[in-house]
Each structure stands twice: as structure tokens, then as C-alpha cells.
Amino acid sequence: MAGKVDLPLARRCGHCGTCTSIPSNSKDEPSKQESDLEWLKPRPVSELTTAQPDQILRGMLYAACKLVLMGSSKSYKTWTLMDVAFCVANGLLWWGIHTKKCPVLYLDFELLDFDFRWRMEQIAKAHLTEGRKGSIDAVKRIGLKGKTLRPAHWSVIHEHIKTAQAGLVVCDPTYKLLGDRDENSSRDVAQLTSIFDRITEQTLAAVIYAQHFSKGNQAAKESIDRGAGSGVWARDADSIITMTKHKEEECLTVEPTLRSFPRIEPFVVRWRLPLFERDKKLDPADLKQSARVGREATYSVEDLADCLNGDDLSTEEFEKRFCTETGASASTFHRLRRAATEAGLIHKCVMDQKWEKVSKVKTR
Numbered sequence: 001m002a003g004k005v006d007l008p009l010a011r012r013c014g015h016c017g018t019c020t021s022i023p024s025n026s027k028d029e030p031s032k033q034e035s036d037l038e039w040l041k042p043r044p045v046s047e048l049t050t051a052q053p054d055q056i057l058r059g060m061l062y063a064a065c066k067l068v069l070m071g072s073s074k075s076y077k078t079w080t081l082m083d084v085a086f087c088v089a090n091g092l093l094w095w096g097i098h099t100k101k102c103p104v105l106y107l108d109f110e111l112l113d114f115d116f117r118w119r120m121e122q123i124a125k126a127h128l129t130e131g132r133k134g135s136i137d138a139v140k141r142i143g144l145k146g147k148t149l150r151p152a153h154w155s156v157i158h159e160h161i162k163t164a165q166a167g168l169v170v171c172d173p174t175y176k177l178l179g180d181r182d183e184n185s186s187r188d189v190a191q192l193t194s195i196f197d198r199i200t201e202q203t204l205a206a207v208i209y210a211q212h213f214s215k216g217n218q219a220a221k222e223s224i225d226r227g228a229g230s231g232v233w234a235r236d237a238d239s240i241i242t243m244t245k246h247k248e249e250e251c252l253t254v255e256p257t258l259r260s261f262p263r264i265e266p267f268v269v270r271w272r273l274p275l276f277e278r279d280k281k282l283d284p285a286d287l288k289q290s291a292r293v294g295r296e297a298t299y300s301v302e303d304l305a306d307c308l309n310g311d312d313l314s315t316e317e318f319e320k321r322f323c324t325e326t327g328a329s330a331s332t333f334h335r336l337r338r339a340a341t342e343a344g345l346i347h348k349c350v351m352d353q354k355w356e357k358v359s360k361v362k363t364r
Contacts, residue, residue: 053065054100054102054167055100056088056099056100056102056167056168056206057084057088057094057097057098057099057100057239058097058098058099058100059097059258059261059262059264060097060239060241060256060258060261060264061206061208061238061239062206062238062260063100063167063204063205063206064200064201064204064205064206065200065206065207065238065239065260066193066196066197066200066206066207066208066209066236066237066238066239067206067207067208067209067237067238067239067240067241068208068209068210068211068233068234068236068237068239068240068241069081069208069209069210069211069241069243070210070211070212070213070233070234070240070241070242070243071210071212071213071242071243071244071252072212072213072243072244072245073212073213075243075245075252076271076276077172077173077210077212077243078110078111078119078172078173078210079119079123079274079275079276080210080243080276081106081170081172081208081210082106082116082119082120082123082170083123083274083275083276084099084170084208085104085106085139085168085170086104086120086123086124086127086134086136086138086139087099087127088100088101088102088104088167088168089101089102089103089104089134089138089139089168090127090133090134090135090138091134092127092132092134095254095267095269095276095277095278096278100167102165102166102167102168103138103140103164103165103166103167103168104138104139104140104166104167104168104169104170105139105140105141105142105157105160105161105164105166105168105169105170105205106139106140106141106142106169106170106172107142107144107157107169107170107171107172108141108142108143108144108145108172109144109145109147109171109172109173109176109177110145110172110173110176111143111145112145113143116141116143117136119274120136120139121136122273122274123274123275124136126274126275127275140160140164140166142157142160144176148179149177154195154198157199158198158199158202158203161199161203161205162202162203166203166205167205167206168205168206168207168208169199169203169205169206169207169208170207170208170209171196171207171208171209172209172210173210174192174209174210174211175212177192177195178192183230183233184230184317184320184321184324185230186230186231186232188230189230189232189233189236190232190236193232193233193236193237196209211233213244234257238258238259238260239256239257239258239259239261240256240257240258241254241255241256241257242254242255242257243269244287244288245287245288246268246282246284246286246287246288247286247287247288247289248268248270248279248282248286250270250271251268251269251270251271251279251282252268252269252271252276253266253267253268253284253285253286253287254266254267254268254269254284255284265284266284266285267280267284268280268282268283268284270282299326299328299332299336300336301336301339301340301343301345302345303326303336304322304333304336304337304340304345304346305340305345305346305357305358306357307321307322307325307326308346308355308356308357310357312349312352312354312355312356313354313355314353314354314355315337315348315353315355318333318337318355319333319334322336337355344358345357345358346358
């Protein structure tokens with residue numbers, strides 16, 4: 001994201017909370033926000049609207065709301081996002097879920113142009129059988145690989161969404177938007193999700209984005225606790241879909257967690273390139289168990305050292321990251337920390353009191 005502007009009157013911008021903008025020079029002239037405070041007026045409950053927004057995904061996602069898709073690394077999350085984009089854009093069933101046909105804008109921070117087109121063509125070929133009609137051009141893409149978005153760029157994107165009358169915006173992958181933010185920091189993640197808030201508020205489009213799982217045995221955690229980093233990822237979204245490895249190869253258990261809809265029972269999907277398809281024969285509860293599941297003693301000093309991932313962390317930060325990613329207890333962390341220190345795998349700097357992983361120098 002944009003760096004700070006070196007001006008005396010600079011302040012944080014509402015687009016992302018990180019970059020800066022310049023306030024009005026006139027102290028007497030009220031801002032638009034200050035003069036238009038109708039939204040702050042208390043209203044009796046009986047005056048609230050009874051009209052529901054369009055359901056972009058029936059029973060799962062309203063217009064102007066957010067959905068986060070959580071899954072492990074290399075679990076076909078991008079394929080899944082492209083699939084839901086194609087289905088919504090063409091009004092097709094997605095995993096047996098009815099969709100609201102509307103234009104879709106895809107913000108792609110990762111794929112090359114030819115790769116995105118090839119994948120979308122494979123998805124279309126798989127869906128458009130038995131006389132079903134649709135077009136890959138119903139999805140519009142903005143290629144953002146290697147780009148840094150500033151507030152002015154987001155304003156242009158908002159205008160494209162409005163012009164296209166897009167009902168759904170897909171953003172993939174979200175880690176590309178982190179920049180120098182820390183995904184374990186609630187404050188930093190809240191700044192990022194505010195970008196999606198701004199899209200939904202200014203364009204009324206729904207937003208879908210993905211987040212990866214933390215390390216460790218996912219089957220031992222509640223579904224909404226499987227995402228890596230700050231809990232803001234899960235708490236902020238209106239709808240959550242977790243995709244956890246099933247004990248059957250090439251299958252995932254899908255568990256929706258919904259704020260404004262009745263509960264949807266978990267189900268299993270099987271990967272058949274280029275789509276996931278429901279497999280009603282499998283039990284969603286039969287999750288794949290990690291080889292390390294069992295006693296906490298199975299966590300090794302190497303696991304602890306790897307958790308630093310090149311960062312320098314205070315003891316508190318180190319403990320929080322390790323326990324969050326593995327599900328281990330604080331006592332296990334401190335036992336492994338002492339053992340890893342004695343083994344020379346980690347070191348605490350005397351100057352800043354932060355832990356770092358020791359790089360082993362190979363000798364002949």
C-alpha cells in the first residue's frame with residue numbers, strides 16, 4: 001500500500017488506514033461527513049426496513065456483505081474462487097447452491113493473463129454441458145500481479161464496479177494486500193478488511209476473498225479457528241466457508257459458518273479438475289488427522305524454530321504465534337523453547353530481547 005506523505009497536515013486515509021491524505025485547510029468549513037450525519041439518528045425498530053438484500057449465494061451471502069473462504073495451502077482455493085465467480089456471473093448452481101446472476105469483477109493479484117484465461121475456459125467447459133449456456137466474458141478481470149494499489153487506484157476500481165453494476169467482487173489472494181502489515185496483528189488485519197468494507201459500502205457489491213489455514217492439526221480445532229493470523233479474519237466476515245482435508249484423498253469437508261442465515265450442515269466435495277463436486281457418500285466428520293496429532297510431546301524443537309519463519313519476536317509474540325499455529329499449550333512452548341535454546345536452534349538477542357532462528361553454517 002502507499003507510504004506516508006511527508007506533509008505536516010497528513011492524516012490516515014479511510015481507504016486503508018495506512019496511507020495518508022490531506023484534510024481541508026479551512027477549519028470553519030465542515031466536511032461532508034460532519035454535515036451529513038443522518039446515519040447517526042436513532043430509529044425505532046418498527047421503522048427499520050423489512051426488505052432483504054439480494055442473495056448472491058442463496059442461504060449463504062447477501063449483497064453488500066463479505067465471505068471469506070478458508071483452506072490449507074494448495075487446496076485449490078483459487079480454482080474455487082474462479083468457479084464461484086463463473087457460476088454467479090452466469091446464474092449457475094455452485095456446489096448445488098443457487099446463485100444470483102449478476103456481473104462479477106475479479107481482482108487478480110497472482111495469475112498471469114494466459115493462466116487466468118485458461119483456467120476460466122476449463123471451468124466453463126466443465127459447466128456448460130447438457131445445453132447449459134454461459135460465457136467467460138461475464139466475468140471481468142483486473143490483472144494486479146506485481147502492482148501496489150494506492151487510494152486513487154481503489155477509487156478507480158470502485159468506479160469500474162459501479163459502471164459494470166457488479167454484484168460480486170472476488171479478491172485473490174488477500175496476502176498480496178498485506179504489504180508490510182502483520183497478519184497476526186488485529187489492528188493490521190482490520191485495516192485490510194476495511195478495504196473490503198469500503199467496496200461493499202460504496203458499491204453495494206458482495207466481496208469474496210480467501211485466507212489460508214494455520215499450521216498444525218486442523219481436525220482438532222473449531223472450523224472458524226483454523227485460519228492463520230489474527231482472529232479478525234473470521235470475526236469480520238459475514239459468512240465463512242472452511243475447506244478442511246478429508247481422510248479420503250482429493251476430498252475436502254466444507255463447513256459454512258453464517259451470521260444471517262440458518263445453519264447449513266457440513267458436506268464433502270471431491271476434486272475433479274477443474275471443479276469440486278459434492279460427494280454425498282462421504283461423512284463430513286471424517287477429517288484427515290495430522291500425523292502429529294496426539295500428545296503435545298510430539299511437537300519438536302525444529303517445529304518451534306521453524307515457527308519464527310525468519311522473524312525476530314519477543315517471548316510473548318513467539319509464544320502466541322506457536323500456540324496459535326499448533327494448538328500447543330503455553331507450558332509446551334516454554335519447554336520446547338528451553339530445549340531449542342540448549343540445542344542452539346534459537347537465540348535471544350541481548351540488545352532487543354527478541355528471539356531469532358540460528359542459521360547453521362555448513363562446514364566441510
